[in-house]
Amino acid sequence: MATYVLVPGADGAGWYWHLVLPELRAAGHDAVSLDLPMHDAADLDDVADAIAEAATGALAAARSAGREGGPLVLVAQSLAGFSAPLVCTRLPVDRLILVNAMVPRPGETAGEWWDATGQPAARAARAEADGRRGPDAQFDLRTDFFHDVPAAVTDEAFAAQPGPPPSGVFAQPWPLASWPDVPTRFLQGRDDRFFPLEFQRRVVRERLGLDVEEVPGGHLGALSRPRELARALTGPA
Structure with missing residues (x-):
């Protein structure tokens, strides 16, 4: 069994994972989420510190209840792809799982990521392919x-x-020199309109050298397909 720390995306609300948490616990895992720092001065390091604190607390709670608590698995949704890897410099993380996530390069800001990856054009192309044109494509x-x-x-x-x-989360250059030396998986929703599947296949291959694992659902799979996502999170690495 493992300890899962589920990190929300841009809205910073741990509530995002509220349907996945019971699925993981029912399977025998320890699982927590957290609300991220949302004050104006918060940056990637502040977010990483909050994640590390939540992870440390989850492991301690598991041990006090007579469970080993590990391995430690960080799950990062969307924008959390910029912050969750930083926790690997603070704690011994056993696995990283990115879900519909942004993958940074060293020195790149989250504000620069969009044009650097071509996301606006990919999202627009997906809207066109879906038949959403004009105002409907905005x-x-x-x-x-x-x-x-x-x-x-x-x-x-x-x-x-x-x-x-x-704003600091988008302005701080990603501070690591390379991706952490931690086993990493990438789960991508096949119906994601915001980060389309083929776009993510390209970006993840270029930046991490990984193939994405296709899962059901759109960008908010934890809300639309929580059971399927929980199964994917606990599946083989």
Whole structure:
């Protein structure tokens, strides 16, 4: 059994993983999520510190309950691809699993990533292929993120009214000289409209030398296909 620390994306809300957590626990794992620092001055290092603190607490709780607690698995959604790898310089992490994630290069900011990877053109091409043209092709949270999420879950997410991520998270150059020497997997939703599958295949191959593992669902797979995503997270590395 393992300890999973589930890191949310740009909205920073641990709630994002609330449907996956019970699936992992039912399978016998320890699993936690966390709310990320959202104050104006927060940067990637602040986020990584918060993740490391949550991971340390989860391992300690498991041990106090008579469980070994490890191995430690960090799961990073979307923007968390920039922050979760930094935790590997703070703690002995056993595995990294990226889900529909942004993969940084050394010195690149999250603000630069979009044009550097060609994401805007890839998202537009996906919209065109889907028959969404004109105003319908413009970015929209419900259309791009929540198109396959159940209505009740979507309503709950919008009721929370999360704020934008801190500007420092987008402005700080990625501080590592290379990707951490930690076994890494990349799960990508086949119906992701924001980071389309073929776009991610290219970026992940170029930047990590990995093949993506295709999973059901769109960008917010933890909300639309939680059971399937939990199974993929616990599947063979």
